[in-house]
Amino acid sequence: MGSERSDDPGHRMPTAVKILVAGGFGVGKTTLVGSVSETRVLTTEEDLSERGIGVDDTSGVGGKSTTTVMMDFGRITISEDLTLYLFGTPGQNRFAFLWDELALGALGAVVLADTRRLADCFPSLDYFENRGTPFVVAVNCFDGARQYTIEQVRQALDLDPGTPVLLCDARDRGSSKRILIALVEHVRTLAAPTSAVVPAATAISA
Amino acid sequence: MRPYAVTHGRARPVAGRFDLISLIKTTQQSHDQLHGLAPEHLSILTLCRRVMSVAEVSACLDLPLGTVRVLLGDLVVHRLIEVREPAPRPITHDNRTLEDVLNGLRAL
Numbered sequence: 001m002g003s004e005r006s007d008d009p010g011h012r013m014p015t016a017v018k019i020l021v022a023g024g025f026g027v028g029k030t031t032l033v034g035s036v037s038e039t040r041v042l043t044t045e046e047d048l049s050e051r052g053i054g055v056d057d058t059s060g061v062g063g064k065s066t067t068t069v070m071m072d073f074g075r076i077t078i079s080e081d082l083t084l085y086l087f088g089t090p091g092q093n094r095f096a097f098l099w100d101e102l103a104l105g106a107l108g109a110v111v112l113a114d115t116r117r118l119a120d121c122f123p124s125l126d127y128f129e130n131r132g133t134p135f136v137v138a139v140n141c142f143d144g145a146r147q148y149t150i151e152q153v154r155q156a157l158d159l160d161p162g163t164p165v166l167l168c169d170a171r172d173r174g175s176s177k178r179i180l181i182a183l184v185e186h187v188r189t190l191a192a193p194t195s196a197v198v199p200a201a202t203a204i205s206a
Numbered sequence: 207m208r209p210y211a212v213t214h215g216r217a218r219p220v221a222g223r224f225d226l227i228s229l230i231k232t233t234q235q236s237h238d239q240l241h242g243l244a245p246e247h248l249s250i251l252t253l254c255r256r257v258m259s260v261a262e263v264s265a266c267l268d269l270p271l272g273t274v275r276v277l278l279g280d281l282v283v284h285r286l287i288e289v290r291e292p293a294p295r296p297i298t299h300d301n302r303t304l305e306d307v308l309n310g311l312r313a314l
Contacts, residue, residue: 013290016227016259017307036314042265044226047272068270073226073261078310082303085227085259102226105292107307177314184308191301 014081019180020102022089022128023112024120028140028170029088030072032112036176037074037086044071046098069095071102086180089124099127108134108183112170115139115148118156125157134187136164138179162189212246212273219279222289226261226271229290230254230278239284246277251286 021029034041048067072088087102089109103109109128113121121137128135139153148156150165159165164186168175222228232254240248249267258266264274281287293300 013229013231013288014257015303016229016290016292017303018227018292042262044261044264045270047270071226071261073265075259075262076310076314078307082306082310083229083259084307084310085261087226087261104225105294107304173314177311181308181311184304184311188301188304188308191304 012081014079014083016083016085017107018085018087018102018105019107019183020087020089020109020133021112022109022121022124022135024114024117024124027112027114027117027120028142029112032110032138032140032168032170032176032179033072033074033086033088035171035173036076036180038076039074041072041074044073045069046071048095069098071098103128103131103133106133108136108187110179110183111135111137113137113139113153113157114142114145115153116142116145118153121157125159129160134183134190136166136179136183136186138166138168138170140170141167212244212269213276216276217272219275219277219282221279221282222275223291224260224275224278224289225292227259227292229257229259230263231257231288231290233286233288235286239286243280243284244277247281247286250274250277250281254287 021032023029030041046069048069069090071090074086076084076086078084089099089102109124111121111124111128125135125137137153137157137159139148139150141147150167154165164182166179166182168179170176230250232251235251240251246267246269250263253263253266260271260274260278263278264271267274278287278289282289
């Protein structure tokens with residue numbers, strides 16, 4: 001992809017890819033993004049009033065209440081030609097259009113789960129399953145939370161047997177890095193022509 | 207409200223799509239090309255001497271994405287920036303990029 005269809009002679013522009021980090025509120029999305037990114041976590045903001053109804057009504061903006069969604073993200077420069085961006089998806093699952101925008105062209109997603117509030121990640125699982133976006137589930141092992149086995153989590157989440165489930169500590173750079181690697185390896189497996197018959201050796205601990 | 211003031215009330219860019227990870231780079235420019243631009247346009251041009259994504263421009267300038275897209279659209283029309291849109295289909299079909307990402311992550 002990329003440099004061959006350049007309409008910008010002179011210098012090449014790098015390729016950008018993105019991975020999404022989803023999961024319930026407070027599950028550690030921003031922590032994960034921050035632990036593995038090369039810079040501090042950046043925040044961007046989408047003004048929903050610009051996207052929805054009432055777009056033309058911009059005269060009296062002073063008194064108009066605006067709804068904004070914040071998105072945290074980080075950057076990993078892979079090489080001069082390739083930059084990876086990690087986006088924490090906003091926890092509010094009512095902003096469907098924003099998720100669609102985020103998921104468009106994404107390499108895949110990490111769904112972070114907290115065993116104390118497992119159901120919080122259901123909307124993310126449903127979304128990526130329906131959309132066909134490859135994902136791995138990473139159980140963020142909070143201090144003091146009861147430990148479950150990967151099999152128990154897999155069963156509780158009713159996951160496809162091929163979906164990798166990992167244990168992680170989102171604060172730890174090495175752990176977060178292993179999750180991302182597991183995701184890209186999973187994507188590669190799915191992309192391989194023989195993916196249907198590859199058994200899932202997925203009980204990895206990150 | 208600053209954002210709307212910056213774009214003069216425009217909600218959509220006059221040109222371009224601008225994904226979150228569309229990459230922006232400032233092109234060579236002559237002085238008169240800059241005439242009539244807002245300070246925010248100039249900030250983007252300064253920022254994007256180094257290639258930067260739309261999301262990073264928004265974060266660095268502390269402006270909402272919608273506002274940044276409008277400003278970027280103006281700059282495209284004036285040919286002051288180059289834009290590299292991300293691949294429209296997932297890179298899952300692009301083995302070389304996948305391998306590059308994997309190797310890059312392993313080397314972190």
